[in-house]
Amino acid sequence: MEAEIITIGDELLIGQTIDTNSAYLGQQLGKIGISVSRKTAISDQENAILSAISESQSRVNILIVTGGLGPTKDDITKKTLCKYFDCGYRMDENVVNQLQKMFEKRGRVMLETNLVQANMPEACETLTNEVGTAPGMWFYKNNQVLISLPGVPGEVYHLMENQVIPKLQKEFNLPMVEHRTLVTVQKAESLLSRDLESFEASLPNNMGLAYLPSFNTVKLRLTQKVENISDISIDHYFKLLQQTIQEDVFCLEDIDPALHVSRYLIQQNISFSTAESCTGGWVAHRLMQAPGISGVYPGSIVAYSNEVKSKELGVPSHIFEEDGAVSEACSLAMADGVRKKFGVELGISTTGIAGPGGGTDKKPVGLVYIAVSYKENSMVKKFRMFGNREQIIQRSSNAALWMVKQILDLPTEILP
Amino acid sequence: MEAEIITIGDELLIGQTIDTNSAYLGQQLGKIGISVSRKTAISDQENAILSAISESQSRVNILIVTGGLGPTKDDITKKTLCKYFDCGYRMDENVVNQLQKMFEKRGRVMLETNLVQANMPEACETLTNEVGTAPGMWFYKNNQVLISLPGVPGEVYHLMENQVIPKLQKEFNLPMVEHRTLVTVQKAESLLSRDLESFEASLPNNMGLAYLPSFNTVKLRLTQKVENISDISIDHYFKLLQQTIQEDVFCLEDIDPALHVSRYLIQQNISFSTAESCTGGWVAHRLMQAPGISGVYPGSIVAYSNEVKSKELGVPSHIFEEDGAVSEACSLAMADGVRKKFGVELGISTTGIAGPGGGTDKKPVGLVYIAVSYKENSMVKKFRMFGNREQIIQRSSNAALWMVKQILDLPTEILP
Numbered sequence: 110m111e112a113e114i115i116t117i118g119d120e121l122l123i124g125q126t127i128d129t130n131s132a133y134l135g136q137q138l139g140k141i142g143i144s145v146s147r148k149t150a151i152s153d154q155e156n157a158i159l160s161a162i163s164e165s166q167s168r169v170n171i172l173i174v175t176g177g178l179g180p181t182k183d184d185i186t187k188k189t190l191c192k193y194f195d196c197g198y199r200m201d202e203n204v205v206n207q208l209q210k211m212f213e214k215r216g217r218v219m220l221e222t223n224l225v226q227a228n229m230p231e232a233c234e235t236l237t238n239e240v241g242t243a244p245g246m247w248f249y250k251n252n253q254v255l256i257s258l259p260g261v262p263g264e265v266y267h268l269m270e271n272q273v274i275p276k277l278q279k280e281f282n283l284p285m286v287e288h289r290t291l292v293t294v295q296k297a298e299s300l301l302s303r304d305l306e307s308f309e310a311s312l313p314n315n316m317g318l319a320y321l322p323s324f325n326t327v328k329l330r331l332t333q334k335v336e337n338i339s340d341i342s343i344d345h346y347f348k349l350l351q352q353t354i355q356e357d358v359f360c361l362e363d364i365d366p367a368l369h370v371s372r373y374l375i376q377q378n379i380s381f382s383t384a385e386s387c388t389g390g391w392v393a394h395r396l397m398q399a400p401g402i403s404g405v406y407p408g409s410i411v412a413y414s415n416e417v418k419s420k421e422l423g424v425p426s427h428i429f430e431e432d433g434a435v436s437e438a439c440s441l442a443m444a445d446g447v448r449k450k451f452g453v454e455l456g457i458s459t460t461g462i463a464g465p466g467g468g469t470d471k472k473p474v475g476l477v478y479i480a481v482s483y484k485e486n487s488m489v490k491k492f493r494m495f496g497n498r499e500q501i502i503q504r505s506s507n508a509a510l511w512m513v514k515q516i517l518d519l520p521t522e523i524l525p
Numbered sequence: 526m527e528a529e530i531i532t533i534g535d536e537l538l539i540g541q542t543i544d545t546n547s548a549y550l551g552q553q554l555g556k557i558g559i560s561v562s563r564k565t566a567i568s569d570q571e572n573a574i575l576s577a578i579s580e581s582q583s584r585v586n587i588l589i590v591t592g593g594l595g596p597t598k599d600d601i602t603k604k605t606l607c608k609y610f611d612c613g614y615r616m617d618e619n620v621v622n623q624l625q626k627m628f629e630k631r632g633r634v635m636l637e638t639n640l641v642q643a644n645m646p647e648a649c650e651t652l653t654n655e656v657g658t659a660p661g662m663w664f665y666k667n668n669q670v671l672i673s674l675p676g677v678p679g680e681v682y683h684l685m686e687n688q689v690i691p692k693l694q695k696e697f698n699l700p701m702v703e704h705r706t707l708v709t710v711q712k713a714e715s716l717l718s719r720d721l722e723s724f725e726a727s728l729p730n731n732m733g734l735a736y737l738p739s740f741n742t743v744k745l746r747l748t749q750k751v752e753n754i755s756d757i758s759i760d761h762y763f764k765l766l767q768q769t770i771q772e773d774v775f776c777l778e779d780i781d782p783a784l785h786v787s788r789y790l791i792q793q794n795i796s797f798s799t800a801e802s803c804t805g806g807w808v809a810h811r812l813m814q815a816p817g818i819s820g821v822y823p824g825s826i827v828a829y830s831n832e833v834k835s836k837e838l839g840v841p842s843h844i845f846e847e848d849g850a851v852s853e854a855c856s857l858a859m860a861d862g863v864r865k866k867f868g869v870e871l872g873i874s875t876t877g878i879a880g881p882g883g884g885t886d887k888k889p890v891g892l893v894y895i896a897v898s899y900k901e902n903s904m905v906k907k908f909r910m911f912g913n914r915e916q917i918i919q920r921s922s923n924a925a926l927w928m929v930k931q932i933l934d935l936p937t938e939i940l941p
Contacts, residue, residue: 120737122561123704124551125746125779128544131566135540145538146573148566150547153735157562181718181736215911222715242715261738263912288539299638299658302597309598319569320597321536322677330541363541389813390806393827397805398914400881408837409827411809417824417867451833465816495631495656496679498814 110283112138112171114148115161117186118260121150121176130175130258130265137269142283143171144334153177158189162255170253171277176260178243180222187230187246190257194232194248201229204244207237233257236272240264245272254280285338289347290330290363291521293354294511298322301329301354308353316346324500325507326359326366351521358521359514366510367395372523374455375401379483379517381455383409384422384447386434387463387477392506407451412443418460422446433472435460437489440478444489448482455517456482457509461492463501477505481512488516526699528554528587530564531577533602534676537566537592546591546674546681553685558699559587560750569593574605578671586669587693592676594659596638603646603662606673610648610664617645620660623653649673652688656680661688670696701754705763706746706779707937709770710927714738717745717770724769732762740912740920742775742782767937774937775930782926783811788939790871791817795899795933797871799825800838800863802850803879803893808922823867828859834876838862849888851876853905856894860905864898871933872898873925877908879917893921897928904932 114134120126128150135145146169151157158177165172177186191197204227212219226242229235236245236256241264246257256273258265277283293301298320309318315335321328331350333343351358360369374381374396383393393409396402410421415434418424424442432438443458461477468474475496480489490512494504513519530550536542544566551561562585567573574593581588593602607613620643628635642658645651652661652672657680662673672689674681693699709717714736725734731751737744747766749759767774776785790797790812799809809825812818826837831850834840840850840858848854859874877893884890891912896905906928910920929935 119733119735119748120746121548122551122564123555123746123748124548124553124561125706125735125737125744126739127548132537132540132543135538137540139539145540146568147577148538150564152562161563179736179738180715183733183735217713220715220719222718263916290541297633299596299636302638303636317535317599319535319541319599320595321541322595323542328541330536330539332535332539390810390825390827394806394810397829400914403829403883407830408833409806411806411825411827413813413819414823421824467819498816500679 110143110171110281111146111169112143112173113165113169114145115165115172115174116148116150116260117153117158117174117176118150119152119183122152130260130262133262133265134173134175134269137274139286139288141274141278142285143277144286153183153185155185155189155192158186159193162193166251166253170281172253172255174255174257175265178257178259180225180242186257190233190246190248191230194230194250196230196232198228199231201227201235201244203237204229204235207239208242211242236268238264238268239271240267247276285335285341287333287335287341287343288330289343290328291351291361292359292363292366292369293327293329293357294359294366294507294514295325296327296357298327301327301357304354305350308350311349312346313342316343318350324496324504328363330363359511361522365395365398366507368399369523370510370513370519371396371399371402373517373519374405375399376523378405379455380405380407380453381457382407382447382451382453384443384456384458385409385411386413386418386443386459387461388459388502388505388509389413391502392457392459392509395506407453410447410450418443422450435462435472435476435478437478437491440480441482441487441489444480444482444487454483455513457513459505459509461494461501461505463498465498475501477501477508479505479509479512481509481516483516486516488512526559526587526697527562527585528559528589529581529585530561531581531588531590532564532566532676533569533574533590533592534566535568535599538568546676546678549678549681550589550591550685553690555702555704557690557694558701559693560702569599569601571601571605571608574602575609578609582667582669586697588669588671589689590671590673591681594673594675596641596658602673606649606662606664607646610646610666612646612648614644615647617643617651617660619653620645620651623655624658627658652684654680654684656683663692701751701757703749703751703757703759704746705759706744707767707777708775708779708782708785709743709745709773710775710782710923710930711741712743712773714743717743717773720770721766724766728762729758732759734766740916741923744779746779775927777938781811781814782923784815785939786926786929786935787812787815787818789933789935790821791815792939794821795871796821796823796869797873798823798863798867798869800859800872800874801825801827802829802834802859802875803877804875804918804921804925805829807918808873808875808925811922823869826863826866834859838866851878851888851892851894853894853907856896857898857903857905860896860898860903870899871929873929875921875925877910877917877921879914881914891917893917893924895921895925895928897925897932899932902932904928
């Protein structure tokens, strides 16, 4: 079963907003065996909306439309759908009640503009939105189900999970699409591709491997599409994939490698802290996303100035004079220093030049030293990162995770 | 002049990758008067690519295609374009030389798979890519210019700025689209819309106002499309807009409000630091994105545990006993404490419950106290944030910026 997604909003076309909704929708639909064959972004204009919707009719049975349901003038999706389905409005009393309750709970006054949200197209079934003011809508026309959702991400998640997914599963007899993903860190896509050449050649026709690089991580995604559950053979090939590039596998789940690391630290009760210069707290921020992290994480030091490096982390002054702040010695002293300061088992430090300014011939922009210190061991490595400031920070944080993997001998799978 | 964008890649459809390229492309094209009327994402399949490209022919004169130019098997854009333009390949010696240089510089061995990148369709003009291995391509067919770019964001930026934008400006006689954007923080979209009702009614036909909400910020974007430079009247209306919602304007540029704050701190030489519990360094991270921040920013403390709050920031133990760590008193003590610790003029603190666990009836998930301390003044406020963990952290950091605006009496415009 195939679906298309249409996102409505000038902000998407002129690039003021990055569309995260349709990525989420693709994931959720994929899980229930609906593959998204096309996503189209169009402007808040009646003609554009009508023609994009009509075109999709001949291609797919499921169309999800997001955006343009707000209370303001530039939101014209509901009006346009009334035209497309040739119907008028009805006031939905359930929506009115639910809006009143929501505004009461938030201690806000409900305005006339908010009440407009309860005015629903006669042709639709209302999908109750418990986390926002714009309800979803479910329509039928010529063998196509058209689902209209608001553009606010939290509301899309809520409506998909509670209303759309269950209704789609009831409505359609869905085939199966299976995905397995693993994540690698610090290995180039072209090198992985070389190592996987014969593996890729061995895949059956209904299976494919995709490379998804992002900074110095590459996600490898294996996909199989089958009609019957008995035809699924993806796990066999996923094991083969792991065996082929064993050394390079960071984790066997499609998650941020930082979450993988923090889950392990929580599970093994390994307390940690970070001392960050050029990454400015980014490593800590990525590591603290797991619920329960507070049990192993007291806090961090962002040590931007040399004064903070020496006063808070105990980096001896001769290091600044002899090696400079961007050096192996300083990085090691920072990792050790933060361990002592907070009394934790694992210390992670970064010091480098993220740019755009501050680089010299000897110490160019992109030069980063990263150290990890754990029990009696410590490791420090020098990196030359490419890209702009933000990219250098992101690459550095990935490199730090990779070093944590080395020193802790991190497993690729962490059972919950 | 209108353009369309086609992004190629299963990873976009199944939602494994969020498409940031097309937002960037929309911004860049908008600046030179080309409006993007449609963006389409399709899978790495020949048929899907060919039909999406053909369809666009009748609609627009400019088509930009991104993705599918990597060295791996799932990248089929180049092959498909050869089919569409009915041509063979030629080895481009310039690309070969440039690849060799790049690999030398990076100290890596060039593989056979990399050399495939120099094999270019005969029908295209090569767009040299100095930051990656896949060149861009420029084709003509039936009054349409088709530009193919790789999918890696950094390479897209490089190729657009150095090759595509100048060539498009030379090729077409472009009309003008003017945008003016301002950012508000801590005011609901529906309240803004109420305040702006008569302003919106007063706009001329060629002008529109869009609301772009994201957590507790709303960007307001005014757009005007004109044929002649003498018809531009957007600045008059942009001033009117500012006057109408004067109190709520945070900054008059389309930037992250954190960048606006950090530019002011650098310009006024106000040193600052953050003491963060529930936001875990996110406020510091947002504030350190401006080049030159190191002159006013020594570092930060992420104080997750009470022990760190008391040992590093000097929060007295009676506060934990009487008010708890999530309290006005603790937040104030943290902001003052970090000022003393680092000897800075402005201290910012956050303490709250970001969830998903840790909430109680009295102190529910989303309860956040934020304090700012500057010279003889300090301010503390209690917030109830909605959303998941990530959203609560983002909303809290925006609220902190808003408080910095209040205490510093931050201007809405900062001259460079």
